[in-house]
Amino acid sequence: MTPLExxxxxxxxPLAGASPERRRRLRARLALLLKVLSVxxxxxxxxxxxxLGWISSVFLPSPGAVAAAAGKLVATGELWxxxxxxxxxxxxxxxxxxAVAVPLxxxxxxxxxxKAIVDPFVSLLRPLPSITWxxxxxxxxxxxxxxxxxIVFMGSWVYILLYTLESTKRVDPLLIRAARNLGASDLAxxxxxxxxxxxxxILAGLKVTLAISWSCIITAEMVAAQSGLxxxxxxxxxxxxxxxxxxxxxxxxLTVLATDLLAERLERLLLPWERxxxx
Amino acid sequence: xLVAERVSKAYGVASGVNFMAVRELSLAVAExxxxxxxxxxxxxxxTLLNMFAGFIQPSAGRVxxxxxxxxxxxxxxxxxxxxxxLFPWKTVRGNVEFGLKMKxxxxxxxxxxxxxxxxxxxxxxxxxxxxxxxxxxMQQRVTLARxxxxxxxxxxxxxxxxxxxxxxxxxxxxxxxxxxxxxRKTTLFITHNIDEALILAxxxxxxxxxxGRVKAVVANRLPRPRQVSIQLSREYGELKSEIWGQVQEEVxxxxxxxx
Numbered sequence: 001m002t003p004l005e006x007x008x009x010x011x012x013x014p015l016a017g018a019s020p021e022r023r024r025r026l027r028a029r030l031a032l033l034l035k036v037l038s039v040x041x042x043x044x045x046x047x048x049x050x051x052l053g054w055i056s057s058v059f060l061p062s063p064g065a066v067a068a069a070a071g072k073l074v075a076t077g078e079l080w081x082x083x084x085x086x087x088x089x090x091x092x093x094x095x096x097x098x099a100v101a102v103p104l105x106x107x108x109x110x111x112x113x114x115k116a117i118v119d120p121f122v123s124l125l126r127p128l129p130s131i132t133w134x135x136x137x138x139x140x141x142x143x144x145x146x147x148x149x150x151i152v153f154m155g156s157w158v159y160i161l162l163y164t165l166e167s168t169k170r171v172d173p174l175l176i177r178a179a180r181n182l183g184a185s186d187l188a189x190x191x192x193x194x195x196x197x198x199x200x201x202i203l204a205g206l207k208v209t210l211a212i213s214w215s216c217i218i219t220a221e222m223v224a225a226q227s228g229l230x231x232x233x234x235x236x237x238x239x240x241x242x243x244x245x246x247x248x249x250x251x252x253x254l255t256v257l258a259t260d261l262l263a264e265r266l267e268r269l270l271l272p273w274e275r276x277x278x279x
Numbered sequence: 280x281l282v283a284e285r286v287s288k289a290y291g292v293a294s295g296v297n298f299m300a301v302r303e304l305s306l307a308v309a310e311x312x313x314x315x316x317x318x319x320x321x322x323x324x325x326t327l328l329n330m331f332a333g334f335i336q337p338s339a340g341r342v343x344x345x346x347x348x349x350x351x352x353x354x355x356x357x358x359x360x361x362x363x364x365l366f367p368w369k370t371v372r373g374n375v376e377f378g379l380k381m382k383x384x385x386x387x388x389x390x391x392x393x394x395x396x397x398x399x400x401x402x403x404x405x406x407x408x409x410x411x412x413x414x415x416x417m418q419q420r421v422t423l424a425r426x427x428x429x430x431x432x433x434x435x436x437x438x439x440x441x442x443x444x445x446x447x448x449x450x451x452x453x454x455x456x457x458x459x460x461x462x463r464k465t466t467l468f469i470t471h472n473i474d475e476a477l478i479l480a481x482x483x484x485x486x487x488x489x490x491g492r493v494k495a496v497v498a499n500r501l502p503r504p505r506q507v508s509i510q511l512s513r514e515y516g517e518l519k520s521e522i523w524g525q526v527q528e529e530v531x532x533x534x535x536x537x538x
Binding site: 064127172174175178179180182183184185188192193196197199227271273 | 284332334352353355356357358360362364366367369377378380381382409410411425426429
């Protein structure tokens with residue numbers, strides 16, 4: 001809910017007269033209730049649609065069937081193996097992309113010749129979806145782990161580079177001036193002003209790119225892989241097992257959400273001065 | 280000690296026409312002196328200050344510190360910015376320690392000196408706060424402590440209290456007076472507030488409307504140490520109307536063509 005909506009909302013009757021703090025808490029509880037209700041209603045609708053025969057189970061399995069498939073997949077450990085395989089590829093490719101693109105982006109931000117040298121490649125490579133690298137990467141690297149990592153790398157590095165470049169260039173020139181006025185050398189400006197000044201933007205970019213990395217790996221695994229969440233749903237489709245497809249999709253969604261939460265935690269830890277602003 | 284010799288500064292603007300911010304301005308500030316530059320907005324006060332700090336170079340003429348031309352950013356001329364320019368990722372202590380750190384002072388000594396200046400600006404207890412957690416007046420005090428801890432030879436202050444409310448401003452002026460009595464640091468202070476100039480300065484330099492030059496120099500005869508209460512004296516009133524007369528003409532010149 002945006003603050004605007006909160007302010008514009010007319011006072012609800014049961015809340016009238018309560019203190020703002022109490023009203024906020026009550027509203028949060030109501031919001032939670034509404035969330036639970038909307039999910040339950042959706043599940044009920046889905047259940048009705050399948051059990052009353054509105055939709056054939058060939059096209060949409062019942063929630064029970066999906067839950068059963070999920071239970072089986074968890075019990076055999078297959079789900080964890082798939083999650084682990086995909087996560088490992090994403091993190092490796094993403095880390096490599098970050099290791100290359102963050103330093104490169106910073107150098108490009110502070111030294112224009114570097115930007116001039118790299119810019120044409122960025123312009124040419126940025127429009128390419130990572131999926132277009134699949135044929136070449138298979139020819140060069142086969143269909144093993146390194147090919148998956150390469151797809152994640154190719155799909156991620158340009159974004160990390162652009163975010164880093166932007167945040168580096170947007171460091172307040174007044175702060176650089178102030179630091180020089182206090183006797184800072186070029187190296188000290190880099191370490192004390194540009195790096196911490198660009199850090200919030202770089203981390204925000206990394207967070208956005210992490211989600212992109214996930215979509216890269218799922219695509220790569222659907223095209224050519226024996227393991228991972230993408231392979232899981234692709235095989236399930238081949239077997240006509242729609243329950244399993246839905247379980248795999250839910251698995252992807254939950255895994256990405258979990259990595260997002262972890263990234264957010266890490267961000268708060270690294271940026272203590274932003275904590276206050278974000279409340 | 281700090282000298283401008285027939286300094287001019289022109290800026291090229293997008294249309295290609297040169298824009299004269301300062302023309303043939305000469306000014307000398309003596310060691311330990313507190314000089315206020317006063318003038319209408321856009322009269323080139325900040326341009327002059329930025330040249331003394333070495334942020335920009337004059338188009339003609341020279342700026343000198345102890346007889347040597349200032350050709351690059353000069354840490355011996357410490358600048359207090361109107362917009363504070365504190366490092367948001369550093370705590371109050373981290374900000375105040377910055378200049379010492381750049382000089383390679385050891386951490387323990389850095390901390391000792393920083394805490395002394397934090398106490399001087401009455402911020403003890405806030406050492407570990409980040410700037411966003413502080414009010415405008417407190418942030419400006421951190422800036423002051425940061426520059427004093429770096430111990431430059433000259434203090435350049437660009438309307439440092441311009442963004443503060445009237446009451447906080449008065450408190451800050453008294454603190455600056457107290458600090459100046461103690462340190463006797465050569466100070467060049469920009470303001471467009473005549474009262475502020477009369478309370479702080481030994482000498483008040485009135486600048487003309489653009490292009491900026493020195494229109495008048497008024498020696499401030501008010502006795503030191505001063506308090507804000509000096510504003511009630513007869514002498515204060517006379518000085519104020521003298522300066523106001525000078526300033527008024529210039530403000531008119533600046534405002535009237537716009538009408």
